[in-house]
Amino acid sequence: MTGKRLRIIAVMAVSLIFLLAWAFPILWSVLNSLKTDQDVLAYPPKLLFAPTLDAYRDVLFGSSSILPNLVSSMIISVGTTIITMVMAVPAAYALARLRFRGKKAAGFYVLVTQMLPPVGIIIPYFMILRNIGWIDTYQGIILIYLSFSLPFAIWLLVSYFEDIPFEMEEAAYLDGASRMKTLWRIIIPQVRGGIAVTVVFVFLNAWNEFLFAVVLSGNTVRPVTVAMFNFVSVEQTLWTKLAAVSVLAMLPVIILGVVAQKHIVKGLTVGAVKGGGRR
Amino acid sequence: MSGRGQVSFRNIARTYGNFAALKGVDFDIREGEFFALLGPSGSGKSTTLRILAGLDAPTAGQVLIDGQDVTAVDARDRDIAMVFQSYALYPHMTVAQNIAFPLEMSGHSKAEIGPAVHDAARKVKIEHLLDRKPGQLSGGQQQRVALARAIVRKAKLFLLDEPLSNLDAKLRLETRAELKKLQRALGVTAVYVTHDQEEAMTLADRMAVFMGGEIQQIGTPAEVFAKPNSIDIAGFIGNPPMNLIPARYVDGDVTIGGHRLKTDSTLTGERDVVVGLRPGALRAASDGVPARVDLIEDLGDTAILDLDCAGTLLRMRVSDIEIPNEGDTIKVTARPQDVHLFDPATKARL
Numbered sequence: 031m032t033g034k035r036l037r038i039i040a041v042m043a044v045s046l047i048f049l050l051a052w053a054f055p056i057l058w059s060v061l062n063s064l065k066t067d068q069d070v071l072a073y074p075p076k077l078l079f080a081p082t083l084d085a086y087r088d089v090l091f092g093s094s095s096i097l098p099n100l101v102s103s104m105i106i107s108v109g110t111t112i113i114t115m116v117m118a119v120p121a122a123y124a125l126a127r128l129r130f131r132g133k134k135a136a137g138f139y140v141l142v143t144q145m146l147p148p149v150g151i152i153i154p155y156f157m158i159l160r161n162i163g164w165i166d167t168y169q170g171i172i173l174i175y176l177s178f179s180l181p182f183a184i185w186l187l188v189s190y191f192e193d194i195p196f197e198m199e200e201a202a203y204l205d206g207a208s209r210m211k212t213l214w215r216i217i218i219p220q221v222r223g224g225i226a227v228t229v230v231f232v233f234l235n236a237w238n239e240f241l242f243a244v245v246l247s248g249n250t251v252r253p254v255t256v257a258m259f260n261f262v263s264v265e266q267t268l269w270t271k272l273a274a275v276s277v278l279a280m281l282p283v284i285i286l287g288v289v290a291q292k293h294i295v296k297g298l299t300v301g302a303v304k305g306g307g308r309r
Numbered sequence: 310m311s312g313r314g315q316v317s318f319r320n321i322a323r324t325y326g327n328f329a330a331l332k333g334v335d336f337d338i339r340e341g342e343f344f345a346l347l348g349p350s351g352s353g354k355s356t357t358l359r360i361l362a363g364l365d366a367p368t369a370g371q372v373l374i375d376g377q378d379v380t381a382v383d384a385r386d387r388d389i390a391m392v393f394q395s396y397a398l399y400p401h402m403t404v405a406q407n408i409a410f411p412l413e414m415s416g417h418s419k420a421e422i423g424p425a426v427h428d429a430a431r432k433v434k435i436e437h438l439l440d441r442k443p444g445q446l447s448g449g450q451q452q453r454v455a456l457a458r459a460i461v462r463k464a465k466l467f468l469l470d471e472p473l474s475n476l477d478a479k480l481r482l483e484t485r486a487e488l489k490k491l492q493r494a495l496g497v498t499a500v501y502v503t504h505d506q507e508e509a510m511t512l513a514d515r516m517a518v519f520m521g522g523e524i525q526q527i528g529t530p531a532e533v534f535a536k537p538n539s540i541d542i543a544g545f546i547g548n549p550p551m552n553l554i555p556a557r558y559v560d561g562d563v564t565i566g567g568h569r570l571k572t573d574s575t576l577t578g579e580r581d582v583v584v585g586l587r588p589g590a591l592r593a594a595s596d597g598v599p600a601r602v603d604l605i606e607d608l609g610d611t612a613i614l615d616l617d618c619a620g621t622l623l624r625m626r627v628s629d630i631e632i633p634n635e636g637d638t639i640k641v642t643a644r645p646q647d648v649h650l651f652d653p654a655t656k657a658r659l
C-alpha cells in the first residue's frame with residue numbers, strides 16, 4: 031500500500047521535472063511577451079509585473095509588422111500540406127496494394143532521405159531554384175518542402191492502408207462500387223486517423239522549418255521563423271517583441287495539437303503497436 | 310434468356326506461376342440449386358468461386374451464367390452477391406449502412422432502400438442491431454450482417470466462402486439450418502465453399518468434390534456418400550470416414566485378416582484391392598472377422614469403436630445398447646453391398 035503510494039509520488043515527481051523542463055521556454059516566452067521593455071531586463075527576473083499587450087500590438091500592427099510573414103508561413107504550410115496530401119493519399123494506397131520486389135527496401139530508402147543532413151543538400155537546391163528564378167517565391171519553397179514531406183507522408187500513410195484487408199475492397203466491388211467509390215466510401219473513411227496525423231505532421235514541419243526558409247526566401251516571401259530575427263540586431267535584442275512573435279508562431283501549433291489530439295495519440299499508438307508486427 | 314442463376318464452368322484452368330491451382334474444371338450448377346464445392350484446404354475451391362465472382366480470371370476456359378459467356382465480364386456487372394469468410398463488413402458504417410451499401414451503389418432511392426434493409430435484416434433476425442457498428446457485434450451477429458448485405462440486393466447468384474468457419478460449434482449448427490431455410494425461401498442459386506464434409510452433406514442439393522485442383526466427383530451428397538469415386542473421396546467423406554484396408558480379391562470375395570468377406574462385385578480373377586468399409590456398415594456377426602476393442606469413443610447415442618483386426622485398425626459405429634468393453638474381442642462383418650472396392654494403383658472405384 032505505502033510502496034504503491036511511494037511509487038506514484040516518484041512517478042509524479044519525475045513527470046513534473048520533465049514537464050517543467052519542457053514548459054519552461056514556453057512560459058518564458060509567454061511571460062516576457064507580456065512585459066514592458068524595462069521589466070524584461072530586470073534582474074533578478076520579475077515574476078510579478080503589470081502585464082501589457084504592447085509587444086503584441088507592435089509586432090502585429092507596428093511599423094515592422096510580422097503579419098505578412100504569418101500569412102506567408104500560412105500559405106507555405108497550407109499549400110505544402112494540401113499538395114502533399116493530394117499526392118500522398120493515392121500514392122500510399124497504390125503502394126500498399128502493389129506487390130513489387132524491393133518494396134521493403136524502398137521504404138527504408140525513404141526513411142534514409144529523411145536522415146540526410148539538410149546542409150548537405152541546401153546548396154544544390156539553392157542553385158537549382160536560382161537558375162529557374164524561383165528563389166523568394168512560394169512555388170520554390172513549397173517545391174523544396176514537398177521533396178521532404180511527400181516521401182514522409184507516403185511512408186506514414188502506407189501502413190494505415192495496409193491494415194485494410196483486400197477482401198473488403200472485393201466486397202465493395204461486388205456490391206457494385208467503382209474503384210473511386212471504393213476508395214472514397216470504404217477505404218478513406220477507415221484511414222481518417224492516419225490522414226489526420228499526417229496532415230498535422232506535414233503542416234507542423236512546414237510551419238516550423240527554418241534552415242531552408244532562411245536560404246530560399248527573400249523579401250517577398252519570408253516565413254515567420256525567418257522574420258523573427260528582425261528583432262535581433264547587432265546593437266540590441268528586442269526581447270519582448272521576440273517573445274511575442276514566438277508566442278504567435280507557436281499558437282497554430284498549439285491549436286492544431288489540441289484539435290487533433292485524439293487522432294494524434296491514437297494514430298501514434300496504433301502505428302507503434304502495429305508497426306512492430308508489420309511484414 | 311434461360312433461368313436465373315444457372316452456371317456452367319467450361320474447362321476452367323488457373324495457374325499461378327508454374328503452380329496449377331485448377332486443372333480443367335468442368336461442371337454445371339442448376340438454377341435454384343444449393344451447390345457445395347467441397348474439398349480439403351488448397352484444393353482450389355476458393356479459386357473456383359472467385360473465378361465465378363469475377364474476382365479472379367481463369368488462365369483458360371469459360372464461365373457461363375444463364376447461358377452467357379461472362380469470362381470477360383467485370384465482377385460488378387455479374388449480379389453476384391458474396392459472403393466472405395472474414396465477412397468483410399465495413400467497420401466505419403452502421404449495420405444498416407452496411408446492408409444498404411449495395412442498393413445505394415446500384416442507384417436505388419432512399420425510399421426503396423429503407424424498407425429493403427429492414428426486410429433483409431428481419432430475414433436474418435438482426436433488426437435490433439441496425440444502429441450498431443460491426444465492431445460492437447459478436448461473430449455470429451457479424452455473420453448475419455454479411456448475409457443480410459448479400460441477400461438485400463436479390464442478386465441471381467449467392468456465393469459463400471466458408472461462411473460458418475469462424476463460428477463456434479453450436480452456432481455453426483444453428484446457422485447451418487437457417488442458411489438452408491433462407492436459401493429455400495429466396496429461391497436463389499447458392500454456391501457454397503467448405504472443407505467440412507458434414508456441412509456439405511447437410512446443406513447441399515449437389516456437390517463437387519475437389520482434390521488437388523480437380524473435381525473428382527459430382528453428385529448429391531447421398532450419391533457421393535454411397536458410391537465414392539476414389540480412395541481419396543472415400544477417406545474424406547463421412548465422420549469418421551471409411552475404413553480403407555488393403556486386401557486380396559478373388560472372384561467376388563476379399564480376404565481380410567485371413568477371413569473371407571463377400572462383395573457384390575462381378576469382377577472375375579485375382580488382384581490386389583483396397584477395401585472400403587463405412588464404420589456404420591460394420592455389424593457384429595458370429596461368423597465375422599475377430600477384432601479386439603482397443604478404444605471406445607462414447608458419443609451418447611452412438612459410440613465409435615477402434616478395433617484391432619489382425620493388426621489393421623478398423624473403426625466401427627455402434628448404437629449405445631451394443632457397446633462392448635475395451636479389451637473384448639468381437640466378430641464383425643459387412644453386407645456384400647456395403648463393401649467398396651478400389652484399385653490401389655489408380656485409386657479409382659472398381
Ligand SMILES: Nc1ncnc2c1ncn2[C@@H]1O[C@H](COP(=O)(O)OP(=O)(O)O)[C@@H](O)[C@H]1O
Nearest residue numbers: 325328330348349350351352353354355356357
Ligand atoms: N494469388 C495466388 N497466388 C499463388 N497461389 C495461389 C493464389 N491463390 C491461391 N493459390 C494457391 O492455389 C491453391 C488453391 O487455393 P484455394 O482455391 O484458395 O484453395 P481452397 O480449396 O482451400 O479454397 C492453393 O495451393 C493456393 O496456395
Ligand SMILES: [Mg+2]
Nearest residue numbers: 354355356502
Ligand atoms: Mg478457401
